[in-house]
Amino acid sequence: MKFSKWIPVLIAVLFFIFPHKGHAVDYSISQFDILAEVQESGEVNVTETHTYEFDSEFNGITRHLAPKDGSAIENVKASENGEDLDLSVENDLYRIYRAGEDETIEVTITYTIKDAIQSNGDLAEFYWAFFGDVNESDYGNVSVALIPPSPTSDVTAFGYDRAFDKESIQGDGTVRFEYGKVPAQTKGDIRAAWDADVFSSSIVNTEEDLRAELAAAKESLEQEAAAYNERRDLIAVIGISVLAIYGLYLLYLIITGVRRSKSVQKEARSHDHSGTGIPSEIMSLPALIWYMNGHLPNEAIGASLLNLVRKGNVIQSTESEFMIAHRRDLKEQEEILLNWLFNEIGSGDTFTLEELEQYTSIKENHTQYQHSEALWKEAVHREMKGHELYENKTNHRLAAGFSSLIMLPLIVLFPLHDLMPELFAAVMLMIAAIAYAIAYSPRTVKGVLIRNEWIEAKRSYFNTSVDEWENWSEDDKMRMYLYGLGSNDKDIMDKNDKLIAAFKPLSASAASAYTVDISTLAILSAVTGPSFHSANESASIQSSSNASSAGAGGGGVGGGGGGSGAF
Known part of the structure; x- marks a missing residue:
């Protein structure tokens, strides 16, 4: 089984299961400390310390402060090392401006919460969400300290979701919540109630039995x-x-x-291959290339055309012009290839590389070019499947x-x-x-046999001397040459060049009007291969440039407890 070609599919599955949340700014919030000092009047003065670690350029941080119904957040300020920072606000989203790059900063945010205390004369309760499930950022470590107006021992405190069982009550009535790490989109509401005697009697605003309600909750x-x-x-x-x-x-x-x-x-x-040269021709060249490589490189089109020259279906009249000699004994994919190159791009019986270049230079032809290429590849794939190489x-x-x-x-x-x-x-x-x-x-015995034979043929080819190679049939030389060309196999192509450079081509008297030798094929490929590669690249690039792309935009933080971010 060959797993490498399925790696992109597996990556897509991983991203589907674990979706990646991208940020325009690369950052983390390693520490988030909140100090809430509850006043006798019922106001709560909050000091937040945010530690940001940036791994990119940034312009500042964001803090969404969402007040509860009936309460208000006022006098929001931000500073760093005692120096005030500029900020702006829109729909409870505060943008704090502090630009930089690849550094750790500590920003302090202060504000006052009005009408946050509920009291019935027995207890006074502070019930708040400093962040909520709309928060877009992970917090590395979160701690909250709630300090009453004066020391008291009559204290009740607990938290919900991430804050559950995270509270500790100090001897002076201070309540601490140590959350630890808090993932994004996580709730952590907290509740704390103290003896109402430490508050002003003027904040009595409910008749509910808070003690019973808190105990029940x-x-x-x-x-x-x-x-x-x-x-x-x-x-x-x-x-x-x-x-x-x-x-x-x-x-x-x-x-x-x-x-x-x-x-x-x-x-x-x-079933050992005991013949000389290369394995026998069981399937066509492009089907073999697809089977051995798992795909068809751009060079396979030119190699398939030259393979038809090898077989005698096509002859070359000049270095860049080809003519159809006959259409006998053609496979489906070969018929499609001839119709594509000669009828669609060429003039019918002839096809030139100049016509290919002119055809692909016209933007309107790219869709049809790719459609015809797809039809040809589908036919090649059908041929390969027809050989029953896989179970x-x-x-x-x-x-x-x-x-x-x-x-x-x-x-x-x-x-x-x-x-x-x-x-x-x-x-x-x-x-x-x-x-x-x-x-x-899994491959069938036939499939394994073909694959093993060609792997062995490639290995032994590199150790073949010029004298040994000259004893190969002309057809075997051309088949190995075209296999390397169509597979875009640099090792085989380098070996081909070395052998051909030391090889004496056939004499003119040995060639007929409808035969081609390895030297002629090498000359043709030097022009044909780059032409088809450039044509495919041109059609692919131009077509892809027409497709529009959209980037994902980062939205602001909503209500429901607020959250943190950066820009």
């Missing part, structure tokens, strides 16, 4: 956490069992495939591919329950199953 969180942990343990047990069973299933498939491949290789080795394992591959869907529920459930090692294993197994389904295409 905390108990509910603890029950949810207990249920979550129980569910997490159950999912882990079931998930790991499924991973193990599915992993063994994939291992069985792979081992079975390897054994089958070795068996076929062994049978193929029993038909469609049902087996479909079964393997669709079996990977077993991983989808686990890929959804594992991250929801913070089972990241298990998630990684599930993703890797799914990718392995998809890769296996795509790439598993």
Whole structure:
């Protein structure tokens, strides 16, 4: 099995499973510290310290501050090392201007929250979200400190989502939340309540029993956490069992495939190629090139035309002009090639390289050129498939591919329950199953035999002396030459040049009107190969330049707790 050509597909699968969020500015936020000093009046003075590490040019940072209903954020300022920084605001998004490149900066943001305290005369509560699920950036480490107006021992505190079970209450009533790392788009609301006696009586603004409400909310969180942990343990047990069973299933498939491949290789080795020169001509030149290389290089078109010269279907009247001699014994792809070159580009019975250059220089012809090329390649591929070089394992591959869907529920459930090692294993197994389904295409004995013979022929060709090569038939010389040309194989082409340079061409009396020798073929290829390569490059580049491309734009941070960014 050849996996290298499927690497782009696997990369696409990885990006689908782990979508990459691109930023115009390359940065990380290593530290985010919040100090909230609650005043007796109920106002909260907040000091935020943001540590940004930039690996690119930047113009500043952003901070979205989304107030709760009924509250307001005022007097927002920013500074660095005690020096004020310019800022602007639009829809609660503050842009703080501080340009630089490849450096670490520490920006301090201060502001006041109005009407953030709710009190019933017994307790006074601060319930806030300093960031929310609209936050676009990861935080390396987050800490929040809530300081009451004066020391008190009557304190209740807890947090939601990322803040759950992260609180600690100090002896003076200060509440600290140590979040640690907080991924983007993560919530972490916090609640803290102190004895109302440390606040002004004028902020009493509710008749609700805050103590009972907080106790009920905390108990509910603890029950949810207990249920979550129980569910997490159950999912882990079931998930790991499924991973193990599915992993063994994939291992069985792979081992079975390897054994089958070795068996076929062994049978193929029993059919040693004992002839001289190169292997016998079982399939056409372009079909062979496709089979051995997995694709058709641009040079394969010119080589296929010269192969028709070799076979006598086409003759060259001048160095750049070709004529159709006859259309007998043509394969489908050869008929398509002749119609494309002689009828579509040329004048019917003749085709010149000047006509090719003129045709591809006209922008309006590029679509038709690529369409005709695609038709020819499809016919070449059909011919290759017709030789049954690969075993038909469609049902087996479909079964393997669709079996990977077993991983989808686990890929959804594992991250929801913070089972990241298990998630990684599930993703890797799914990718392995998809890769296996795509790439598993075992060769038949015939396919292995052809491939092994040509690999061996190429290896032995490099050790062939001029005297040995001269004993080859003229047809074998031309076939190896055209194989190297059409495959764009630099090693074979270099060897060809060395042999031809030391070879005495056939005398004029030895050639007939419809034969061509290796020397003549080499001269033709020197002009034909670059012409078709340039034609394909021209058609491809011009066509791709017509396609429009759109870049992804970065949006601002929305409400729901706010977030951080850079520009």
